[in-house]
Amino acid sequence: MANVNRFINMGAIPLVIVAYAVFLLMDHANYYPLPIQIHMQNIKNIGRVDGLLFGGSNAEFGLSAESLSYFTGVKWYNASVGGELLDSKAYKNFIKDFSAHVDRMKVRYVVYSTRFPYEIGKLAAFKSDKPEKKISLGIKPKKSVFQYIKSSQRERDHNSHGDLVFDYRMNCNFAENLAAHKLEPEREDINIAVDFLVDMVTFFTSVFPYASIQIVLPSEYYGGLSFDDSIYKQTLRTKFYVFLPEKYLTNNTVKIIFQPPFSSIAQVCNSRYHANEDGRLWRTRNLIELIR
Numbered sequence: 001m002a003n004v005n006r007f008i009n010m011g012a013i014p015l016v017i018v019a020y021a022v023f024l025l026m027d028h029a030n031y032y033p034l035p036i037q038i039h040m041q042n043i044k045n046i047g048r049v050d051g052l053l054f055g056g057s058n059a060e061f062g063l064s065a066e067s068l069s070y071f072t073g074v075k076w077y078n079a080s081v082g083g084e085l086l087d088s089k090a091y092k093n094f095i096k097d098f099s100a101h102v103d104r105m106k107v108r109y110v111v112y113s114t115r116f117p118y119e120i121g122k123l124a125a126f127k128s129d130k131p132e133k134k135i136s137l138g139i140k141p142k143k144s145v146f147q148y149i150k151s152s153q154r155e156r157d158h159n160s161h162g163d164l165v166f167d168y169r170m171n172c173n174f175a176e177n178l179a180a181h182k183l184e185p186e187r188e189d190i191n192i193a194v195d196f197l198v199d200m201v202t203f204f205t206s207v208f209p210y211a212s213i214q215i216v217l218p219s220e221y222y223g224g225l226s227f228d229d230s231i232y233k234q235t236l237r238t239k240f241y242v243f244l245p246e247k248y249l250t251n252n253t254v255k256i257i258f259q260p261p262f263s264s265i266a267q268v269c270n271s272r273y274h275a276n277e278d279g280r281l282w283r284t285r286n287l288i289e290l291i292r
Helices: 002-029 034-046 057-062 065-072 082-086 088-099 122-127 145-154 190-207 230-243 246-250 277-291
Strands: 051-055 076-078 109-113 212-217 254-258 268-271
Touching (some): 034 076, 051 057, 057 277, 082 122, 190 230, 254 277
Parallel strands (some): 212 254
C-alpha cells in the first residue's frame, strides 16, 4: 500500500499536473477559432498558391477554390471564414498571419467576397474599435476538453482547397423553412459601403502587392420579390472607382464585381446568401466569367 501511495505522490500526480499545464498552454494559445486553425494548417501543407478567396460565410458556402483551380488552371485556396470574424482588426490580423505561410509576392489573384454592403448597420459594428484580447494564462481553461470535442463535432468539414464539404451534416433546408427567412434585401448607405471597400482594397494590396484584387458582392435569393437595385449598384460602382487611389486605376489591378441573384431556390442551402453545392458551382462559374 505504501508503495502505491508513493507511486501516486511521486509519479501519477506530477504527471497529471504537467499534462494539465500543457493543456492550459494549448488552450490559451488557440486564440483563433478552429476553422482558422484548419486554414493555417492547410496552407502550410499546400505551400505556394496563385489565387486566394477571402470573405464571410457567403464565400465559404458559395465559392469553390477547387473549381476555380480546375477551370482556370492555376492553384486557388478558399480562406473564407464565417462573419469575417465579426471584427475588422481581428479579420485583418488573421489575413496577415495567414499570408505569412504563402509566398505573398507570387499570389496573382485575390477575391474578396463580402455581404457588408448588403446589410444595414453591420459595418459600424464590424469596424468599431474593440480592445484587443490579451492572452493571460490562468488555472482555468477557456474551454473544457468536452467543449473542444463538441465544437469539433459541430464544425463543418473543409477539403484541402479550403472548400466547404456538403456532407450529411449540412442541412440545406431553406425551401422547407422559407417562411422563417427574411427575403427583403437590405442595402447599406453607399458612402459607408464605398469607404469600407476602398479601405479593404488598400489593405489587400499592402499584403499581396502583385495580385489583382477582385471585390465581389455576392449572389442572394429574393424569392418572388420584384427587386431592382441597378441604380444602387451603378452608383456604388461609380463612387468606388472615383475614390479608389489612381495608382490602382492606371494598372487595372482592382475590379468590383456584382454577382447576379440566385435564379432558383434549388440553388440555396440554409439562408438567402448561402449556396448549396449546385449553387456554389453556378456562382463560381459566373465569377470566372466576370473576372475574365
